[in-house]
Amino acid sequence: MTHSTSSANPTSYAQANAYTPLNFPELASAITHINEEHYDELLGFLTAFTSLSSEDMDEASVQLVDIYAEAIALQIQYKGTKKTSAQAHNPTFFIAFTAPITQFSDLNTQYILLKQQADKKLGKKTIKLTKQTFLVQDSYKVSPNMLRLELTGSTLDVSNKNSVPVDEAGYAYLFDLAHNASASQNVGDKASPTRAHCYYTLRKAWQTSDGVRAWVDVFLHGDTPGGHWASSLQIGDTVMSKREFPEKTAHLQDGQALLIADETSMPTVARLLELWDNPIPPLVLCVTQELADQAYFDAVKIGTDKKNGDKTRQSTECQTDNNFMLLPLVAGKIHSGKELAVLIDQTLANYLTNHPLQIEKVWGALEAGTAKALRGLIQQRLGLERSDSVIKVYWRKD
Structure with missing residues (x-):
């Protein structure tokens, strides 16, 4: 796919008239979903398809503001003291699709194609449409x-x-x-x-x-x-x-990590632990509806399958035989939504009061409503950059 000069540089709102508006009723929720769940991919689009450098994005955030038949519109929102007069109006970049969208189902295909091409340019693993x-x-x-x-x-x-x-x-x-x-x-x-x-x-x-x-x-x-x-x-x-x-876990390679899992993401966390190549073992907060399912981690040993074959060093904070601290949370009937997010946050707060870890990285995967509420609570409690705290949606209540 090639990008025209206009799509690779910031464009005024008036120039957006060159693109065809879409009137699908599902579009607003799709834009919200992409902003909440695929933020790092939006950053990848700007890095791959525009002249922006990583330094340009250091004190900025990106937001998907619209989807047209021919392109997506990404707005840069600068913050901090380095904001220049040229950045004052939050420039918008248009990233062109491979082919125009004619029906809502086309959006998924075109978005995946954008992601595949951006990942290829950036040397990242990507989605495979493989049977x-x-x-x-x-x-x-x-x-x-x-x-x-x-x-x-x-x-x-x-x-x-x-x-x-x-x-x-x-x-x-x-x-x-x-x-x-x-x-x-x-x-x-x-x-x-x-x-x-x-x-x-x-x-x-x-x-x-x-x-x-x-x-x-x-x-x-x-x-x-x-x-x-x-x-x-x-x-x-x-x-x-x-x-x-492929899952996004590269940020966990250094620093004290917190992993948050429910039953749907326990397989991911178990494999993360076996492949753990960070000298500091993580804290694992595991949420289950039933206590007996916490036994899933009994046979998991940290670092057993890491590529270099070295043994992860013992951490003074981790006193279990598995060399990682498992913090169980049995939620019972509270299995999703904001109520569970608050319970997770309170459980973490209580633990950190007695075990003052300086958590630097977070990865978690939960129900959609839980994940959305927990992101804000974790940000407020730990004050991490968005790139250092990844909380994914693995399932939806409906």
Whole structure:
């Protein structure tokens, strides 16, 4: 994709008339979602497709202000004492799509294409629109409400675009739930799912003498399409994925980290711990509805699979056999929203009162309403830069 001069430089609002407005009713919520959940990607677009340098963005923030048929509009908002007269009007940059949007469903495709191209320019891992097929070898519980699917799949050859990663935490696959429902229509033992696709995290993958083995851990919570899909799978079934998504954890490589997980993100945190390559072990705040599910971390050892094979040093703050401090929070019926965010913040505050850690980095993944409320609470409590505190949405209450 090429960008015109006008799209790579700040443009006045009047010049926006060159772009076609969109009137989709879903557009406002999409813009809000991108600003809240994909801020780092917006920064990536500016870095990849404009002449802005990292120094230009040091004391600035970016906001998606509009989406046109041909482009997205990103506004730079400068702050601090270095703001110049040229920056006074918060310049807007237009980043062109590969092809114009004609219906709302096109937005997802065009946004992914932008991200793929920006990541390539920046040398980052990105979304893969790749179909893969896995074979179910086993299925069993690893905690009362966590089901492990043991799969065999593609190759570990890093030169192969369909490779299964062994050294990434939080690598997610978009599984095609309808594939299994359709395959069993003839025997009539499964109904078509109300949701056709669902993301699940690759807990771990490794090479064996007869191929690649992978774990995908699925939290069984209530009456959900994904839970029914996972529970119904039998040894010998195939499962298909349609998209792959790498997690953003690079900021955790140094400094005292706090990891915040609920049942849906425990697989990511478990793999993060096994691959931990930071000399300071993290504090792990784990939120579960039931106490018994906290046992998920009992078998996890920090740094066991890190690339260089070195042992992570013992921290004076961490007194568990696993060499990381697990701070359990059993929330019971409080499983989402602002109420849970406040409970997490209070639990952290109580811990820090008695264990005065200086937390420098945060990674977490929770329900959408919880994540949104918790971001503000964590910012207020820890005062971190946005790039040092990543709190993701892994599921939505509806």
